[in-house]
Amino acid sequence: MAAQPQNVTGLLPAGEPVRFVAEDGTAGPPPPGYTEPSPERLREAYRRMVLGRRFDTQATALTKQGRLAVYPSAAGQEACQIAAALALRDDDWLFPTYRDSMALVARGLDPVQLMELLRGTWHCGYDPHATFTAPQCTPLATQTLHAAGLADAIRRRGEERVVLALIGDGGTSEGDFHEALNFAAVFHVPVVFFVQNNGFAISVPLAKQTRAPALAYKGVGYGVASEQVDGNDLVAVLSVLDHAVAHARRGGGPFLVEAHTYRMDAHTNADDATRYRDAAEVERWRAADPVRRLETHLRERGVLTEEDVAADAAAAEEFAAGFRARMNAEPEVDPLGLFAHVYAEPTRQLAAQRETLRAELAAQEG
């Protein structure tokens, strides 16, 4: 194969996933082009990872008690989830999926509002404009286009904000992902597409999803700069996202990041992962645990003490307890609210339908 021009090689990801810290927590030589985030940020990341993991366990527990209709756990993806939240400023926009509740908790969203979707009281419980966070998206890959569009709105106004769009490995197969990369590139907008490749789309393993050398190699086909990273190495994920976000913020256009990680739990609590994967595979990934890896690294660097670890665990416990308590209260719902926001004003027909329901409810009560 002949040599490739610079406008090609400059877009390709590294041949191997970027990594700072090995599975056992020892730091290797810093990968070329990236710098390790400050100890303070790593310390903060650790705190949020511990909290995020605890929140995640709590949410899964709530499904067993019937307090949540369903919950897709992000266990194993803590490095990605927390780095996504930390890489952004408060007024940057985040476009999450159903799996990214942990990232939203790390962003500071109220966990109970956040859970309205999975609790079944409404489709989205938080205020996207107040939180700069789009509703958690279910139709796969559709949110990447919204992210590109919102980033275009930012560009058109000459603001310095960026947009981060989350998507799974499976979602990259949808046509909308392709169109989003292309629109983002053509309009040169400040958006980072962050693929959490957790090895599975429900039961379908990556090998049946794509034959790409890595998903990050999709970038070059759109003229989008790309990188792949060890998704269980918080230091690496945060460093690469920092780089990508800075690139987008300074007008460099979109950026595609693929993080190689693993979904430790089933797709959701309703799924039975033993039908399609070996326990042994899951065990192998346990060795790559992102929380322990960062913990070891930070301890070795002297940034994290025994007391810190205990304090973070206690804080997480307290957070979970508060969350649990609030979720145990029976939520209030208003059936008439079904008609309130279909349009800015209910149409005459909807107003009449609301009256019908109101009468029914009154009859049931009276």
Add this chain to the structure above:
Amino acid sequence: MAAQPQNVTGLLPAGEPVRFVAEDGTAGPPPPGYTEPSPERLREAYRRMVLGRRFDTQATALTKQGRLAVYPSAAGQEACQIAAALALRDDDWLFPTYRDSMALVARGLDPVQLMELLRGTWHCGYDPHATFTAPQCTPLATQTLHAAGLADAIRRRGEERVVLALIGDGGTSEGDFHEALNFAAVFHVPVVFFVQNNGFAISVPLAKQTRAPALAYKGVGYGVASEQVDGNDLVAVLSVLDHAVAHARRGGGPFLVEAHTYRMDAHTNADDATRYRDAAEVERWRAADPVRRLETHLRERGVLTEEDVAADAAAAEEFAAGFRARMNAEPEVDPLGLFAHVYAEPTRQLAAQRETLRAELAAQEG
């Protein structure tokens, strides 16, 4: 940027479009990895290019006389059109678009049957199964999925046939193109995607369509081998397509080829290209004329004589005359045929609707 692994570099196209023959008709050194097709095939290609171009001019003329509702010319793309036809065996499948009538004529389809779509008598006039040619496709990029599926049918039966899917530069922006590349790669099917990048999607120039270094760089993101080629050099296009088809036929999986060419005419006769491009640009491309280029090359090689050129021109003239004569006859249409093929058997409702129309027609006549 660090070195790329072999499974990446092996998929990337050449850094520059593959070319055998320069614009002035002089042959350069053969590009690495490709062999020049035999003189006999090139001779045959020339004949069909001349015929194809004449057919194309005739079809455009027929729009002026109201004999065709509309015609999208392939003038300037003769090398691509004829190479696409020549690269296939008779029982390989071709999936063309509305612009690829010339390729279908070169494949040997009856030009009048072929024109049913643009004449407005039916949506497709030829028999796809008899001609191994799918209906000319209008909804952009959708045909690439059908091509991948049909190639999968071929693979599942263990046959040695291949499928060639044609698509334009604009069409590559559609989600279906992405999904087709991915399905083809994952199922490892014998399909070649051939992008005729003619610089425009109606009025939209390539620069507004994509920021990719070249469209061929999309392949690597799917694990699909790719190449880019000078689309006005028949020798190069045929050689690259031969290579791609052989790759697919021997079980190597899909292949993506991008040909850089130019649409010399407007999008269709109904379009006004002066609204969006300079005459000067068109003139520059006239120098790259694919027919003259092959002619010069073949004459220099002694494969083509003055008499051959005259004979080919005369044969093309005769073909055009026959085509014109048949098109000048008022076509017969059967309104009741509207109900015949919506389902295998008309439903009771359709049968009743057909009777209504039959009665109306009878009333009009009687």
Add this chain to the structure above:
Amino acid sequence: MEQLTMAQALNSALRDALKDDGRVLVSGEDVGPLGGVFRVTDGLTHDFGEDRCFDTPLAESGIVGHAVGLAMGGFRPVVEMQFDAFAYPAFEQITSHVAKLRNRTRGRVELPMVIRIPYAGGIGGVEHHCDSSEVYYTHTPGLRVVTPATPQDAYDLLRDAIESPDPVVFLEPKCRYWAREPVSFDRTGTPFDRAAIRRRGTDITLIAYGPMVATALAAAEAAAEEGRDVEVVDLRTLSPVDDETIAESVRRTGRAVVVHEAAGFCGYGAEIAARVSEQCFHHLEAPVLRVTGFDIPYAPPKLESSHLPNVDRILDAIDRLQWDDQVTLAAQGSVRDA
């Protein structure tokens, strides 16, 4: 006869089709080793091999478009869309190709394929998992659209659909997946394009399909206690619709109510109401009423019971069918949302 759930009956139909016809292929997201999120394809990959039942990449337009190619190449694909709203990415392939390829080619290219879509709600599913999307398909000429209400029909209709030379959109009412009844594999039941009268009655014709047939039957029972004898028609085939069965019934009873979960506005019930009003005009003692979902996006789980048509709403509609004392009132016009 075995007692089977609807999901199991569908599984049996797929199994028997795979056994009987080597051209049948099953594909979709998670239909392989997992057996589908509703287990409808449970064990098929294991028993028939990955060649016959296989997972695809996650792209619905891709799944349908790929199946179009397989069908052109001589196979008979049965594809699964994981949930109703996730068939929308395939809308162009379904509308512009699946529905039209036969017509486009004057019958030369046949597309014997089935698109299975679990649809409608009632299972506490979150947004996008509960759409009643039937009208998008029934309004598209070239598609057959069918929906079973019982395990037996699930088996029969799916076998029929797979054998049909026409493309079939096969709508599976999620909330009935776990309904159980004895299922015969003899295929001696109702023909493919016919409705079934599930309950004979003389006073009112209740017209329902898929998820709402059980509700309609329950309403008929309740109405019987109030002395009204309700006939229940299960449409089974939404396109083409079985005019004869419906019209014959309504002409006998003189009153009709259509029930479905989908939003009422331009819903399938509009077509039924319009046809019945036209075909049975002089037999109707009252306007054809519709009991449907509200004209809103599907409700979140905790509110779906407010949204879904239920026995009470059907009884209310029955009460509004201008029995002797009501004519004056009703003459003023009385649709729910007017």
Add this chain to the structure above:
Amino acid sequence: MEQLTMAQALNSALRDALKDDGRVLVSGEDVGPLGGVFRVTDGLTHDFGEDRCFDTPLAESGIVGHAVGLAMGGFRPVVEMQFDAFAYPAFEQITSHVAKLRNRTRGRVELPMVIRIPYAGGIGGVEHHCDSSEVYYTHTPGLRVVTPATPQDAYDLLRDAIESPDPVVFLEPKCRYWAREPVSFDRTGTPFDRAAIRRRGTDITLIAYGPMVATALAAAEAAAEEGRDVEVVDLRTLSPVDDETIAESVRRTGRAVVVHEAAGFCGYGAEIAARVSEQCFHHLEAPVLRVTGFDIPYAPPKLESSHLPNVDRILDAIDRLQWDDQVTLAAQGSVRDA
């Protein structure tokens, strides 16, 4: 007042909106320097700059999804789908997001955007260029769907649509693009969500919209010669529909015919017929009839005149409205396709 074609009136509406509101953006395939394949956006890029009116890559889901993001970001996008069938790739974005984002977020995220779709036939277009796709949108709660029949309404409705806080599917009847009339830019005409009575009459209400209003008016003229006084209602707004205007008219005339180009089965006329039958039951002298396209894929150019509803078919339907001598015959039920 200037004489404008409908295409020019639409162009004026876009211009005035771009002028009045800096948040308005126009995007789509070929809407830039070319001015759109129907020249509706002619000159906008030249006059307002590429920032305000711009070409996009060729991907309809992308166009709509990108516009959703722009709207979330404070803009008011007006996107063009080049032809009806080419909006289908955007179906998921339209159905699952555009229609639902406001509801999803309890009104916190507003999506003031317009999706312009040239639709329907009558211009000799080849396959995929002539679909009447209105029902796909009217059946989807959360969308407003409007369609002008005249240049004046084209101007008024498009201005209203762009100012609407709700997403609007704006259906442009291709065959009327070149219809010409004096157009005022005063916006003193019919309000956004109201139908218009285009012709007053006492005997029959003809209900039409978009491409078929002109045909309905022609039929009314012809019927007048036969001594029947036909009222013509132009719906303008398909969702929400203007029940009052329709019901008031039909209660006056006692007879109604709905006309549209789309396939009849589950077409928009079904909803109108069902509503009118319900709301005006005791006023109806005859069943509401529908004159629609056949239930087939749109016909090729040389056959479209056989497919499209025309004056004769409307007159035939009027004749079947059970005038004195017909009652017995009609009582047997008499739909076209029964």
